[in-house]
Amino acid sequence: MKIMNRRKFLKKAILFIPAVGVLRRLVGDAHGKATAEGYDPANHLYGMGIDIDKCIGCGLCIDACKNENNVPKEPFFCRTWVERYVIKKDGSVVVESIETGKEKGRQKTNEADILRSFFVPKLCNQCENPPCVQVCPVGATFATEDGVVLVDSKRCIGCRYCIQACPYGARYLHPETRTADKCTFCYHRIVKGLLPACVEVCPTQARIFGDLKSMASRLVRFKRTKRIHVLKPHLNTEPKVYYASLDGEVR
Amino acid sequence: MLNKIPEQIRRLSVVLAVVIAAVAIARYVVLPSSLIDTRFHRESTVQREVAKNIQFAGASVCAACHAEQAGKNRVGYHKTVSCEACHGPARAHTEDPSIKPTKPKTREFCVFCHGYDASRPTGFPQINPVLHNPLKSCATCHNPHDPVPPEVPRECSACHAQIANIKTVSPHALIGCTSCHSVPAKHKVTPRSVRPTKPQARDFCGQCHAKESERKDAPKIDLPTHGGRFLCWDCHYPHRPERI
Amino acid sequence: MSEELTQKLSELLREVTGFIYPNEVEIHWSILIVVYPYITGLVAGAFILASLVQVFNVREVQPTYRLSLLTALAFLLIAPLPLLLHLGHPERAYEIFLTPQLGSAMAVFGFVYLWYLMAVLLLEIWFEYRQNLVVWSRQEKPPMSWLHAALSLFSRDISERAVEFDHKAIRVITVIGIPSAFLLHGYVGFIFGSVKANPWWSSVLMPVVFLMSAIVSGIALVIFLYMVLTPLRGAQIDMKCLDKIASYLFYAVIVDFTLEGLDFIHRLYESEESIKILSTLVTDKLFISLWVIQILLGMLIPLAIMVAVKSLKFNDELRKLFYFVSVIMIQLGIFATRWNVVIGGQLFSKSFRGLTIYKMDVAGVEGLIVALGLLILPFIVLAILLKILPPWEATEAREGAVR
Structure with missing residues (x-):
């Protein structure tokens, strides 16, 4: 009896040993420096400010983001998008996501009916307390030390629990990789001192990017001088995307 | 001694032992630690993320070669508009100047920002593309690197389209702007520093x-x-x- | 990107009402995720029915004891399949064991599942069948004798003391098993109930409602199987047993109905930010599946039937017919419950301003055919299990002894 089990065990062991080598090779090259030279994530904490009074709804940010980050061009996959709010005199609210390209959605509401109207850029809020990270079963999404929530596209199993858990609709399943994808604040740019693509192209500086750990950053100045609100504060996600002049109708 | 333990327990413990041993061996011997090491996964994700291609070079890079345009742009009304907002991603151009960035020429492009839209903030310069010099290219009158009105606008509505639009349907439609506002001539040249x-x-x-x-x-x-x-x-x- | 997907999403976009975030056009958890909690619910329910015999000593239910255990096992073996097929990368599923992120309700799935399969269900079945397996392996010819000997782990001892030990072991396992079954399905409810971003899901009652509906569906399934299988093998349906199980089903449906009613009233009374979009959801998109199938067909009519059966003295044949009909209606109702939770929760935008629609694929991995296949598969597994581990003989023998 026991001998049989031992034999089984040995057989298994023999099968396993070549597998070890294969697996090790699959995992590939060893540890290396994580980011650009001289960059220490411990010294940074990134956030974004959005000045709604300045957004003109031109949609350049959406195009730039798709361009920079290999986001599918179709309007169903967005790392960032811009919503148009039209609050009418009868109290009804019409919201639409503006389309980029030639048909940049001209507002259709009769102007005489408008009480107020404005644009709201949206993107991943890079929450301090991210529900998407909490629910990922394999730990493929995580927050970096400098405050950006990333997705490991080599390990994401595509269960889409994070998409369900995100209150802001900021995640989508990338149709090519079949993994969850989202805004990274253009992590590959910011660690090299560049601005995120959407901030770079924003013609009115409605988007302000900066480092919360540096008192002299534009973002900290923005937070000091504006009245700040975040999206869905009651969910306690503690977003790091700060809105100035945010209307109560925005959800 | 062993016989006192019921047979079932003995047999099950063998199975259990095999399972535990197999799991333990798989976990600690067979699998490379990097497969289980979350820190390693995170580091390699960050690495991969950092290694991604940059498309937009950034305005300061452009200024290094195109000093003239950059200098003009920096003081004009388009000072907040980065080069690549209009010219498109130009990283490739910085590495190989023969790859030319785009140069928008059609009216449609300027209208992305400057077409009248009720949702746009008041005071942002907007025109009605149908009425405003139709068929003329914007650049014939406005230098995009330093846009100023080509001539002193006769009508306030040239810039204050939103107010003008609203006023046309209001009971005050027939009251001219200057009935309530006195407008210094200089306002039409430097609108923000000299106000009505x-x-x-x-x-x-x-x-x-x-x-x-x-x-x-x-x-x-x-x-x-x-x-x-x-x-x-x-x-x-x-x-x-x-x-x- | 595939043309097909673009086409599909553009079609969906045309049917969107109000405003939804651009990433919300596609429903991410499809019919397969409806099938998954439905199947685990059947597992938990069937097991809890089996436990009644052991823990509460309900002798009448004895004839279905082994059948319940095997049913639970058959469905449990299939339960992870819909999850696996639904993944964007099924080949990476093993990661859930290698680097489980323990903060995630879903990460615990692998462990709860294994615990329940290995430590509870397989053990209980092993102890329950061990004596038979030994006897069978001695009487039969190969290869069945080999199979049974192997399944018994080559055990030989069927002395009275050993059999007594089996019974004791089963009782201990059942005591551990009941909370485990609660855990298995309560945790499925928790996966949904803990999503604070989604007001249709986010509720403390969710695990409890899931559990009660699981018990309902599990009991109904065992009744169905018992009523179909018994005549098939030419035996007589034990009406005392059937009446007893049916009355458990009756109480379970009442508790389930009460809990769901409580949940509903609570939402309506609190009337939070999301109430407007949720009322549009239940009165428009979910009208048929919620009010007609889940509530009317799945609960009220079966309840009425069972009240009638309880109060009026029908003869055996009529009772059988009524039970059979209500059991099927209940099954339908519980499936609709899962549908309303899983699909319903994704039909409205998290901006609370609009609704999207779900168009089920027919072919394709996440389509209707696969879903039906996954619902039929457990029955095939069960047929095999019934061949290997016939549940009847011993039950009837023991019953005879009791009488």
Whole structure:
């Protein structure tokens, strides 16, 4: 009896040993420096400010983001998008996501009916307390030390629990990789001192990017001088995307 | 000794031992630690993320070669507009100058930002593309690197399209802008540094709307009692007062 | 990107009402995720029915004891399949064991599942069948004798003391098993109930409602199987047993109905930010599946039937017919419950301003055919299990002894 089990065990062991080598090779090259030279994530904490009074709804940010980050061009996959709010005199609210390209959605509401109207850029809020990270079963999404929530596209199993858990609709399943994808604040740019693509192209500086750990950053100045609100504060996600002049109708 | 333990337990413990041993071996011997090491996964994700291609070079890179345009752009009304907002991603161009970035020439492009849209913030320069010099390229009159009105605008509506638009449907439609605002000539050249005046006191509206006024077609109020200590425009929007 | 997907999403976009975030056009958890909690619910329910015999000593239910255990096992073996097929990368599923992120309700799935399969269900079945397996392996010819010997782990001891030990072991396992079954399905409810971003899901009652509906569906399934299988093998349906199980089903449906009613009233009374969009959801998109199938067909009519059966003295044949009909209606109702939770929760935008629609694929991995296949598969597994581990003989023998 026991001998049989031992034999089984040995057989298994023999099968396993070549597998070890294969697996090790699959995992590939060893540890290396994580980011650009001289960059220490411990010294940074990134956030974004959005000045709604300045957004003109031109949609350049959406195009730039798709361009920079290999986001599918179709309007169903967005790392960032811009919503148009039209609050009418009868109290009804019409919201639409503006389309980029030639048909940049001209507002259709009769102007005489408008009480107020404005644009709201949206993107991943890079929450301090991210529900998407909490629910990922394999730990493929995580927050970096400098405050950006990333997705490991080599390990994401595509269960889409994070998409369900995100209150802001900021995640989508990338149709090519079949993994969850989202805004990274253009992590590959910011660690090299560049601005995120959407901030770079924003013609009115409605988007302000900066480092919360540096008192002299534009973002900290923005937070000091504006009245700040975040999206869905009651969910306690503690977003790091700060809105100035945010209307109560925005959800 | 062993016989005292029920047979079932003995057999099950063998199975259990095999399972535990297999799991333990798989976990600690067979699998490379990097497969289980979350820190390693995170580091390699960050690495991969950092290694991604940059498409937009950034305005400061452009300025290194295109000093003239950059210098002009920096002081004009387009100072907040980065080069690549109009010219498109230019990283490839910085590495190989023969790859030319785009140069938008059509009216449609400028209209992305400057076409009139009620959702746009007041004061942002907007035109009605149908009425504003149709068929002419924008660049014939406006230098995109330093846009200023080509000539002193005759009409206020050239810049204040939103207000003008609203005013056309309001009871004040026939009142000219200069009836209420006196506009220094310089405002048309440097609009932000020299501003037009605005009415200061209730008496100004009272010229038409006070009970004593001789104007027939304006609704009348008792100026001393109406609205208490508030100014007229605290409640009524002068460009489009509500109809009564 | 595939043309097909673009086409599909553009079609969906045309049917969107109000405003939804651009990433919300596609429903991410499809019919397969409806099938998954439905199947685990059947597992938990069937097991809890089996436990009644052991823990509460309900002798009448004895004839279905082994059947319940095997049913639970058959469905449990299939339960992870819909999850696996639904993944964007099924080949990476093993990661859930290698680097489980323990903060995630879903990460615990692998462990709860294994615990329940290995430590509870397989053990209980092993102890329950061990004596038979030994006897069978001695009487039969190969290869069945080999199979049974191997399944018994080559055990030989069927002395009275050993059999007594089996019974004791089963009782201990059942005591551990009941909370485990609660855990298995309560945790499925928790996966949904803990999503604070989604007001249709986010509720403390969710695990409890899931559990009660699981018990309902599990009991109904065992009744169905018992009523179909018994005549098939030419035996008589034990009406005392059937009446007893049916009355458990009756109480379970009442508790389930009460809990769901409580949940509903609570939402309506609190009337939070999301109430407007949720009322549009239940009165428009979910009208048929919620009010007609889940509530009317799945609960009220079966309840009425069972009240009638309880109060009026029908003869055996009529009772059988009524039970059979209500059991099927209940099954339908519980499936609709899962549908309303899983699909319903994704039909409205998290901006609370609009609704999207779900168009089920027919072919394709996440389509209707696969879903039906996954619902039929457990029955095939069960047929095999019934061949290997016939549940009847011993039950009837023991019953005879009791009488």
